[in-house]
Amino acid sequence: MATLNDFETNLKGRLSETARIVGSDGTVLRWDGSCAPSPSVTIFPQCEEDVAETVKFCRQKGMKCFAQGGGHGWRVRNNGEIDVVICLREMSAVTVDEESRKITFGGGTIVQELIEAATAKKLEITTGICNSVGVMGSTLCGGIGRYMGKYGLAIDNLLSVNFVDAAGKLHRGVTQETDEDLWWAIRGAGTSLGIITEAVMQAHPQSNDGLSWTGTLIFADSSKLEAVVEAINDLEMDENMCVHFLIACVPPTLAPAIMVVPWHYGPEEEAEKVWKRLIDVGPTIKETFMAPANRLNDGNDPFGEKGGRKPGVGLGLDTLDPKAYRHIWDLYVQFISENPDAARTVLVAERYPKAKAVSAARDSTAFAHRDSKYEVICVPWYTDEKLDIRADAFAQTIRNIWAQKCCKPDQIRSYVAFSGLNEPLESLFGERERIDKLMRIKRKWDPENHWGALMDIV
Template structure:
């Protein structure tokens, strides 16, 4: 266990003036409390060297540390072993080079902060869809989001990183030319190799004056479920589109409902034409509008709220099977009725155009699930830990239905950011050769398995 007094007396002098060290009562909450660390000490570094010195000190003291930016990491493996959290949130500077359209951001930057900085310069970036999520936490897993159709994955737009390894050594400007293997592995499994303290990414001129069409289509009557599923499956997705398909309890009644959240980067008349097949089904509620780029993710803010227990699972699937989704809907309604504390539970299917992402050489990064048509997640959400077993059983039941009815036979793929606690490497990185290369790099950079994250050293 970390000794706060030793950290305050011995580590503090090695850090920059504004760096802070606090007790466990100053820890930063996480999105999912079911596997959150309970650190004795939380350190708030202000610069790359602060991070490096903290890792070195933790190693000298024989304690485990863990980096946190937004705190939304899907699952924290080995959470009971973590004594020290290195909270990067105060390392959130965002510098925009308008001429090169390159943006350099600190490791604690949130999606909202990056988008605000980019839109202020009339630029747009490939990033996630939740404002409160850490940019790098999402990006290092691949980084899916609305602008995938135009710019590919977030990692496809990553230019360089600063990186602290398991010994506490700082490596600056890591890129394709400095270390080809590490660069390959960071892009898709970065959290398994160290702490990325800074990144430089490519940005692009804003589209349609920074405006896009979005909103919510709510079907309060589940009788149209199969028609909605078929319509989403049959959408002709161009690069300006994306869709989120949800089961959730929505206000004001908080009854289970079917929701479609459409998006179109273009004028409203073109958007309504592109989404005609879904709009024609007659949603109970239609709330659509033209959103400025810096407000585009606001509708997802409730989902990003921290706290509660959320032992979710995710998967990459090939289709939304209508019969399977009827079964899933029935199980979802039953789970809510039997567990009133779980009323915020949600199931989400996200679909993005993949042509741009698939145009990138499959072997250029460790990321291996570019071809999944949908990324799906099941999130039981509750507060009473006595529900853990029931919630996990429910989530695994839904996952098994997806595998059996919505995936190609024998193909189980999972996006790392949505992966469950013990997701096998075969689901995350698919090909044996890719996994072998990844493990060889892991053994080089973290032979003692100091960073557990997605994998353990064999």
């Protein structure tokens, strides 16, 4: 096992001059501390060649490494086996080709940086909904977000990637044409195949000068829960809409409440008509406004805060059952009241228009679940590790209710970025034939399962 001194003595000279090597005291904080790696060494590469050299060195020393971009990866499997973190955060350059509307970004780019670069050129691009999340990680899992109604998933807009394999070899410009199987697998399961150091994505011209209507509807009266659920279920979603539905403790009182974040890409008067059914339920607080594209995610910044323990689980649902949600509400209130340290626990249901996403052939990517009506997550959020067992039990209970009451029988689907630690491969990638294909590709590119931190496909 190589020591920090070994890295400084034998690797540093192979890296670019400004690349940094730090010990355990330089470990980068992750969003979820409940299963975060505790590396003995963290590397901060400055270029793709630094990444390749680091992987080669780790392989030579028999050490497992793990790439970290934004640090928000949902649950890190086999975290105890990870010796070295390759933090890509300083590889965050973004360049925009205005003529072709193609945007190139590094492996450490976060959502806010990509949005700012696109907005500056009056473009929009498919990203996640939290500013501090790494673009690469969220994209490789499929990439759901507000603009998917117009442009599909982020992976549907991906044009090429640069890729460091498990042997430390850098492959530039990987596309459908260069390697059909690898391109298929990267789009949906890329984090289990190698390190994506750079990507090119298609951007699109802004609509409505980038302005969209959004805000927060808070329902403090829990008796309106069923009405809110029914209104969300009944929405006729067009390509310019999405909605986030939360059960959370709302500041300043931190009392449990129902929160809805509607979004409409268009003028305010049009948005009020589109969302009338939900507004008519009667929120206690209604705060809406027109937001510029580069400020659209700001309301989610508290959710992206790093640190704490967040052993989350998620599923893809076909509906939100009102009776099931009444049961979920009661369990949430009980969990919060019994565990005050977990007051930031949150349940989120996200609904996006899927027509554009399902228009792409399901077999065109490793991402399997294009037609889930909702993506839902349960995130127990606390600091005291003594709550781990109770928090896991709560999250699994909520997941079971979703699975039994809001999913089609025997069709459990989970969005990879929201999955729990031990989610069956079938729920992530679909039927056996798809998993067998992934296994075959995995064996070619990572025969020793070096990249097993997120899921084992062997």
